[in-house]
Amino acid sequence: MRNKYSVFSLIKNALSYHENWQRAWKDPTPQKEYDAVIVGGGGHGLATAYYLAKKHNMNNIAVVEKGWIGGGNTGRNTTIIRSNYLWDASAGLYDHALKIWEGLSQELNYNVMFSQRGVMNLAHNLQDVRDLKRRTHANRLNGIDAVYLSTEEVNKFCPIINTSPDIRYPVLGGTLQRRAGTARHDAVAWGYARGADAMGVDIIQNCEVKGIKRKGDSVEGIETSKGFIKTKKVGVVAAGHSSVIANMAGLKLPLESKPLQALVSEPVKPIIDTVVMSNAVHAYVSQSDKGELVIGAGTDDYVSYTQKGSHQIVEGTLNAILELYPIFSRMRMLRQWGGIVDICPDASPILSKTSIKGLYFNCGWGTGGFKATPGSGDLFAHTIANDEPHKLNAAFNLNRFVSGDLVDEHGAAAVAH
Amino acid sequence: MFLINCPYCGERDQQEFKAGGEAHIERPKQPTELSDDEWAEYLFMRKNIKGVQYERWNHAHGCRKWFNVVRDTSNDEIKAIYKMGEKPPSQ
Numbered sequence: 001m002r003n004k005y006s007v008f009s010l011i012k013n014a015l016s017y018h019e020n021w022q023r024a025w026k027d028p029t030p031q032k033e034y035d036a037v038i039v040g041g042g043g044h045g046l047a048t049a050y051y052l053a054k055k056h057n058m059n060n061i062a063v064v065e066k067g068w069i070g071g072g073n074t075g076r077n078t079t080i081i082r083s084n085y086l087w088d089a090s091a092g093l094y095d096h097a098l099k100i101w102e103g104l105s106q107e108l109n110y111n112v113m114f115s116q117r118g119v120m121n122l123a124h125n126l127q128d129v130r131d132l133k134r135r136t137h138a139n140r141l142n143g144i145d146a147v148y149l150s151t152e153e154v155n156k157f158c159p160i161i162n163t164s165p166d167i168r169y170p171v172l173g174g175t176l177q178r179r180a181g182t183a184r185h186d187a188v189a190w191g192y193a194r195g196a197d198a199m200g201v202d203i204i205q206n207c208e209v210k211g212i213k214r215k216g217d218s219v220e221g222i223e224t225s226k227g228f229i230k231t232k233k234v235g236v237v238a239a240g241h242s243s244v245i246a247n248m249a250g251l252k253l254p255l256e257s258k259p260l261q262a263l264v265s266e267p268v269k270p271i272i273d274t275v276v277m278s279n280a281v282h283a284y285v286s287q288s289d290k291g292e293l294v295i296g297a298g299t300d301d302y303v304s305y306t307q308k309g310s311h312q313i314v315e316g317t318l319n320a321i322l323e324l325y326p327i328f329s330r331m332r333m334l335r336q337w338g339g340i341v342d343i344c345p346d347a348s349p350i351l352s353k354t355s356i357k358g359l360y361f362n363c364g365w366g367t368g369g370f371k372a373t374p375g376s377g378d379l380f381a382h383t384i385a386n387d388e389p390h391k392l393n394a395a396f397n398l399n400r401f402v403s404g405d406l407v408d409e410h411g412a413a414a415v416a417h
Numbered sequence: 418m419f420l421i422n423c424p425y426c427g428e429r430d431q432q433e434f435k436a437g438g439e440a441h442i443e444r445p446k447q448p449t450e451l452s453d454d455e456w457a458e459y460l461f462m463r464k465n466i467k468g469v470q471y472e473r474w475n476h477a478h479g480c481r482k483w484f485n486v487v488r489d490t491s492n493d494e495i496k497a498i499y500k501m502g503e504k505p506p507s508q
Contacts, residue, residue: 243465254461256438257490302436305467305491310418312432345461402457 002198005109024190025197030204030226034062036233036384037222039209039245041065042074043185044362044369045237046192046203047377048384053199055378056385062202063193064224066241069205070189073239073369076307076339078262078296080275080286081371082119082180084146086135089395089407090348091142096392097375098179104374110191112183113289117274119180120149120157122324124169124280132175139177149174158274160327167323169281182275182286188373212249212359219249219358235360235384240305240340242363249359253350254401255342258299259309260367263336267291271327281320293331295321299341299367309338341366346400348407351380351393360384361398419493424500425480437473439463440485441505467491471505 003009003022013021036052038045041063052058063069081101083094105112123129132148139146154174155163163171193203204226211223212234221230236245240257267290277284284296297317300310314336322329344350344364349372351362362380365372379393389397400406422428445451445459464470470490475483487497487506497506 241467243463244467247464247466252458252462252464254457254463255465256463257465257467300436302431303438303465303470303472303490304493306493308418308493310431312418342465401461402453404453 002194024194025203028202028204030062030064030202030207030224030229033221033230034060034202035231036061036235037229037231038063038235038237039222040072040237040239041069041189041193041203041205042072042237042239043070043188043192043373044239044365044376044380045235046070046189046196047373048235048237048362048380049201049203049377050192050196050199051378051381052385053196053201056381058385059200062204062229063196064204064207064209064222064229066208067206069193069203070186073339073341074185074189074373076262076337077185077370078284078286078294079182079185079370080119080180080277080284080296080368081114081183082177082275083144083371084119084121084135084139084175084177084180085409086138087407087409088142090409091139091144092392093349093375093379093396094372095142095144096379097372100374100378101183102179104183104188104191108191108195110187110194112187112191114181114183116179116181117286118157118176118178119275119277120154120174120176122154122161122174122276122278122280123172124278125172128280129172132173136175145177145179147176147178149176158272158276160272160325161276162324162326169320169323171324180275184289185370192377209245209248212245214249214356217355217357219356233358233360233384235362235380237362237380239363239365239369240342242342242361246361249354249356251354251356251359253361253363253398254345255364256303257305257340257342258302259304259306259338260299260341261297261309261314261336261338263295263297263314263333264288265293265295265328265331265333268293268331276324278320278324281324283317283320283324285321285325292334293328295333299343305340307338307340341369343367346406346408347410349376349396350398351376351383351389352397352399353383353387353389354398419495421474421486421495422498423476423479423482424484424498425482426476429476429479433476433478435475435477437475437483440471440473469496
């Protein structure tokens with residue numbers, strides 16, 4: 001039985017110097033057979049397992065993870081959550097996730113530190129202004145909160161932004177989604193892991209998938225570094241390594257894996273109480289609860305699995321940050337890192353069945369998957385359990401690259417990809 | 418970040434180059450006779466290899482010529498460089 005976290009358990013454990021907290025999840029050895037196996041123990045994979053157990057009564061399932069849970073892109077992103085996407089399909093998908101975020105800490109009994117501090121997107125040229133206004137209208141038609149701000153309103157909402165008309169890319173306006181914000185990325189993985197484990201899901205870490213065994217057009221199981229696991233359903237949620245797993249099953253995906261970088265500064269007192277993103281100059285920044293500025297840079301244009309990235313990408317982002325926020329000119333950056341993001345040609349994700357029965361892919365989230373974690377898990381669990389997509393992820397099938405029915409969010413999603 | 422030995426200009430910083438994606442994807446000879454599946458394969462499906470990959474690069478801020486590179490995507494190490502139209506080196 002899983003103990004509930006509460007103020008009373010906190011006091012009780014304080015009396016024993018916090019030495020007797022129950023383990024948040026077990027460390028099981030894999031069984032010979034499961035009803036379903038999720039490949040990839042990041043936020044999306046753990047959420048999938050959680051909702052499979054909770055909503056679809058599939059408790060005899062496992063999550064296999066090559067490293068440790070939440071050690072991939074879940075622990076490497078800039079934690080921004082928003083749903084202000086242009087197209088109806090995307091709006092439905094991302095707002096579904098945002099609605100789950102709003103009650104997630106209570107649902108998981110785990111504080112994911114979801115903070116609806118608002119996300120502001122800036123316009124720097126006339127086309128930006130037109131695009132952002134159009135997106136604001138589209139958002140509101142889809143029931144998503146969005147307002148357009150003038151330069152003065154941008155300045156009022158976030159006074160440290162340089163709104164002078166003399167800078168190279170002056171701020172001509174912006175949009176604001178107040179329900180958007182940030183969450184604590186590790187807590188999301190840990191909360192879902194704890195919740196899934198409590199319902200009987202085996203979370204198997206340090207277990208790398210080496211092959212996918214097929215019998216004709218159906219999945220029979222997976223070869224792992226901890227032996228063969230028999231299963232009829234495999235849900236792959238491997239982010240940047242999705243193509244590697246797909247190749248094991250003889251599939252090709254429309255993905256390219258590229259390094260995406262982020263960096264944090266030394267911690268300082270509260271200075272920016274929202275998230276500001278700027279598509280045209282590619283700079284986005286927020287402040288963590290520890291006080292670090294969290295800055296997202298762009299992707300490199302070549303395929304690489306190195307989790308590094310090029311120096312000039314970071315340099316370009318910091319140039320833009322300094323022009324927009326002169327107050328940061330003497331800040332020192334503490335850490336820089338890269339993650340491998342799997343980018344689709346239309347910059348929209350894939351949550352889909354495949355031509356192989358029992359093999360499902362949840363991938364292609366590219367540079368912006370964190371925000372969708374709860375929704376992605378919920379819809380992917382639905383897809384795996386019913387062998388049919390939910391209406392909210394029906395548009396995000398693999399077949400759209402054959403039919404041509406793409407969800408082109410490249411320039412429309414309020415941030416460059 | 419790495420150096421690329423342009424076959425026309427010599428060794429330069431990767432920053433001067435533009436990546437052109439997977440190499441040796443042949444343009445369909447009879448486009449009108451292609452099925453939707455074949456179009457999807459040509460336009461969108463990529464090997465996206467973790468390991469040795471054949472790819473195209475363009476010296477965008479130099480001679481602006483295209484050429485091919487064999488690169489290990491797991492550590493960004495370049496194995497070979499050859500001009501367009503030349504036979505790819507076997508591994």
